[in-house]
Amino acid sequence: xxxxxxxxxxxxxxxxxxTLWIGVxxxxxxxxxxxxxxxxxMYGPWLLRAPAAAFVSVIRGTPLLTQILxxxxxxxxxxxxxxxxxxxxxxxALHAGAYTSEDIRGGIQSVDKGQWEAGYSxxxxxxxxxxxxxLPQAIQTITxxxxxxFITMIKETSLASVVTVVExxxxxxxxxxATFRYMQMFVIVAVIYWAVNSLLSLGQAKLEERMRxxxx
Amino acid sequence: MSHEQLPxxxxxxxxxxxxxxxxxxxxxxxxxxxxxxxxxxxVNKGEVVVIxxxxxxxxxxxxxxxxxxxEPDQGRVMVCNLDVDCAEKNPSRxxxxxxxxxxxKAAMVFQSFNxxxxxxxxxxxxxxxxxxxxxxxxxxxxxxxxLLKKVGLSDKRDEHPSRLxxxxxxxxxxxxxxxxxxxxxxxxxxxxALDPELHEEVLQTMRQLxxxxxTMIVVTHEVAFAREVADRVVFMADGVVLEEGPPGELLVNxxxxxxxxxxxxxxx
Numbered sequence: 001x002x003x004x005x006x007x008x009x010x011x012x013x014x015x016x017x018x019t020l021w022i023g024v025x026x027x028x029x030x031x032x033x034x035x036x037x038x039x040x041x042m043y044g045p046w047l048l049r050a051p052a053a054a055f056v057s058v059i060r061g062t063p064l065l066t067q068i069l070x071x072x073x074x075x076x077x078x079x080x081x082x083x084x085x086x087x088x089x090x091x092x093a094l095h096a097g098a099y100t101s102e103d104i105r106g107g108i109q110s111v112d113k114g115q116w117e118a119g120y121s122x123x124x125x126x127x128x129x130x131x132x133x134x135l136p137q138a139i140q141t142i143t144x145x146x147x148x149x150f151i152t153m154i155k156e157t158s159l160a161s162v163v164t165v166v167e168x169x170x171x172x173x174x175x176x177x178a179t180f181r182y183m184q185m186f187v188i189v190a191v192i193y194w195a196v197n198s199l200l201s202l203g204q205a206k207l208e209e210r211m212r213x214x215x216x
Numbered sequence: 217m218s219h220e221q222l223p224x225x226x227x228x229x230x231x232x233x234x235x236x237x238x239x240x241x242x243x244x245x246x247x248x249x250x251x252x253x254x255x256x257x258x259v260n261k262g263e264v265v266v267i268x269x270x271x272x273x274x275x276x277x278x279x280x281x282x283x284x285x286x287e288p289d290q291g292r293v294m295v296c297n298l299d300v301d302c303a304e305k306n307p308s309r310x311x312x313x314x315x316x317x318x319x320x321k322a323a324m325v326f327q328s329f330n331x332x333x334x335x336x337x338x339x340x341x342x343x344x345x346x347x348x349x350x351x352x353x354x355x356x357x358x359x360x361x362x363l364l365k366k367v368g369l370s371d372k373r374d375e376h377p378s379r380l381x382x383x384x385x386x387x388x389x390x391x392x393x394x395x396x397x398x399x400x401x402x403x404x405x406x407x408x409a410l411d412p413e414l415h416e417e418v419l420q421t422m423r424q425l426x427x428x429x430x431t432m433i434v435v436t437h438e439v440a441f442a443r444e445v446a447d448r449v450v451f452m453a454d455g456v457v458l459e460e461g462p463p464g465e466l467l468v469n470x471x472x473x474x475x476x477x478x479x480x481x482x483x484x
Contacts, residue, residue: 114330122344
């Protein structure tokens with residue numbers, strides 16, 4: 001086992017890096033998607049609200065794996081060919097964005113109406129009130145669920161393995177098939193996921209604690 | 217995101233006249249309920265007008281119409297040279313702009329303070345000047361510190377609202393309103409959310425403002441304040457102005473029986 005670990009280590013490290021950066025980029029993009037969809041659903045004209053609602057419904061009602069396969073294998077048929085990594089990032093961002101948009105919507109709605117009034121009554125525009133007054137308060141409410149979304153995202157990057165992206169799970173599969181030690185490899189990779197996500201949980205708890213103290 | 221700045225607007229004495237706040241024939245309904253049935257009010261520069269009336273009389277809705285927190289269905293609001301016809305409902309760019317300029321000139325103090333909880337006292341005060349007036353942070357800080365001093369809260373400069381008492385919060389809110397250098401300050405029941413022992417500090421701040429010549433429109437039940445500070449008292453009921461006059465007349469010798477019965481209720 002130790003020897004296997006030693007031999008696999010460079011590949012695992014490389015793959016961990018891939019897993020992490022795909023996760024981080026997808027997550028950041030998903031926040032953007034989520035914010036846009038949330039604002040479109042809450043404040044957009046009917047023409048924007050309806051597609052935004054449909055988007056959330058479809059994304060939440062279909063499996064992520066199906067979505068990834070559709071983007072990577074399906075779209076080329078329509079003449080849209082996307083490389084594996086960008087295809088995964090795009091899908092993950094849209095997928096998580098749909099969920100995040102619901103979190104953000106809830107967070108924005110949880111801010112007292114008087115905060116809007118205070119901002120508006122001083123002559124601010126919608127965008128100014130949103131950016132300066134509402135979002136900073138909403139973020140406090142949303143942070144716990146966003147933390148969970150990030151951890152989920154790290155785990156979901158494993159689905160990239162089905163479209164040839166060499167991240168942690170794919171590496172485990174490759175080395176496993178080359179050495180016939182699937183059990184060991186998947187255990188090792190599982191431990192790595194678990195360790196990363198435990199660290200993230202810890203960071204999340206720290207962050208939430210800091211935000212709680214921020215307004216005092 | 218860029219922050220859109222409003223031009224400084226004309227000086228109060230532009231167009232030769234003195235800045236006046238005028239509402240003409242304001243109508244407002246919420247669904248089937250007609251809350252305002254044609255309310256008009258003219259307030260001259262430096263005047264303190266107190267609006268009284270039983271709850272449901274429309275006084276809060278009216279004062280909120282003056283800076284378009286409620287959009288009147290009909291009527292006209294004028295603040296200095298800014299003039300918004302409320303019936304004209306095309307949401308044009310210029311209309312939105314005019315309303316924002318008007319809001320700068322007609323600052324609002326809320327019953328529930330509505331301070332920004334994620335900002336310090338100073339942060340609350342300078343937010344508008346920096347974001348809306350485009351004032352530099354340094355200058356805004358100077359202005360903000362002076363205003364906090366004026367309301368007696370210099371030592372709370374860096375505290376968040378959660379650390380302040382209700383009375384202190386409302387005084388910060390008053391400083392925040394003044395920071396916009398408004399032509400008129402609208403007070404919507406500024407003491408109603410406060411414990412009785414905290415009313416006085418807020419009223420004291422308002423008295424001082426009145427003495428300095430600030431134009432004020434105040435919705436309140438504080439009869440003593442009205443008697444002492446107001447130039448004019450307006451009594452509203454059921455969405456109309458029943459009567460108005462100097463406090464010495466209206467509070468002492470009201471013509472309308474509804475005014476009389478209301479005053480009996482709040483004074484004891």
